Amino acid sequence: DIQLTQSPSFLSASVGDRVTITCRASQGISSYLAWFQQEPGKAPKLLIYDASTLQSGVPSRFSGSGSGTEFTLTISSLQPEDFATYYCQQLNNYPRTFGQGTKLEIK
Amino acid sequence: QVQLQESGPGLVKPSGTLSLTCGVSGGSISSSNWWSWVRQPPGKGLEWIGEIYHRGSTHYNPSLQSRVTISVDKSKSQFSLTLSSVTAADTAIYYCARVNILSGPPRFDYWGQGTLVTVSS
Numbered sequence: 001d002i003q004l005t006q007s008p009s010f011l012s013a014s015v016g017d018r019v020t021i022t023c024r025a026s027q028g029i030s031s032y033l034a035w036f037q038q039e040p041g042k043a044p045k046l047l048i049y050d051a052s053t054l055q056s057g058v059p060s061r062f063s064g065s066g067s068g069t070e071f072t073l074t075i076s077s078l079q080p081e082d083f084a085t086y087y088c089q090q091l092n093n094y095p096r097t098f099g100q101g102t103k104l105e106i107k
Numbered sequence: 108q109v110q111l112q113e114s115g116p117g118l119v120k121p122s123g124t125l126s127l128t129c130g131v132s133g134g135s136i137s138s139s140n141w142w143s144w145v146r147q148p149p150g151k152g153l154e155w156i157g158e159i160y161h162r163g164s165t166h167y168n169p170s171l172q173s174r175v176t177i178s179v180d181k182s183k184s185q186f187s188l189t190l191s192s193v194t195a196a197d198t199a200i201y202y203c204a205r206v207n208i209l210s211g212p213p214r215f216d217y218w219g220q221g222t223l224v225t226v227s228s
Contacts, residue, residue: 001169031212032212032213034214034215036153036215042220043218044145044202045218049211049212049213049214050212053211055214055216087153089153089215091212091213091214094166095166095167095168095170096143096158097155098153098154098155101152101153
């Protein structure tokens with residue numbers, strides 16, 4: 001199985017900050033990586049797929065980059081509704097796997 | 108707008124079988140997409156269980172493969188999950204999701220709201 005390791009696991013930031021979350025894959029996955037946002041008590045929401053393609057309806061302050069084994073999710077200017085948990089997911093191989101999550105908290 | 112809705116018992120006894128159904132509306136289950144199950148133990152991360160194509164092809168997580176079956180009923184526009192020999196470790200929120208493979212790389216673009224299944228006597 002392909003292991004995905006997110007860093008950091010916890011991140012404290014303020015409204016207006018620029019934040020970056022990293023996802024590293026245990027082997028190359030081309031660009032088959034997605035990012036999800038999950039608010040408490042809700043289903044995951046797709047933000048980015050194919051490493052850098054913004055899902056329809058997602059604000060442009062979210063962006064993704066990377067290929068191979070290293071990927072990043074960047075939020076350019078944090079808004080109050082962005083404080084949530086973020087997961088990466090690889091879709092290059094079966095079984096699909098997720099990172100362990102990054103919890104973004106208000107400083 | 109595609110909508111997915113999970114349904115099934117919220118409580119299952121240890122060693123029993125968990126059975127859930129995901130109803131699909133606002134789109135055809137026979138479209139060229141896969142349909143997936145993902146679970147999340149309370150307070151923990153996401154685990155992919157498996158997925159099915161409308162023609163019946165399946166992929167399962169090897170960690171669960173011996174206990175899992177995913178099936179599709181096109182006439183009812185739904186797909187189902189059964190997980191046998193459950194233990195407390197199977198207590199989780201179970202989500203169904205669409206795996207969109209049309210016009211681009213695969214992505215889990217629509218999700219159900221999730222349903223909590225507790226394994227307890």
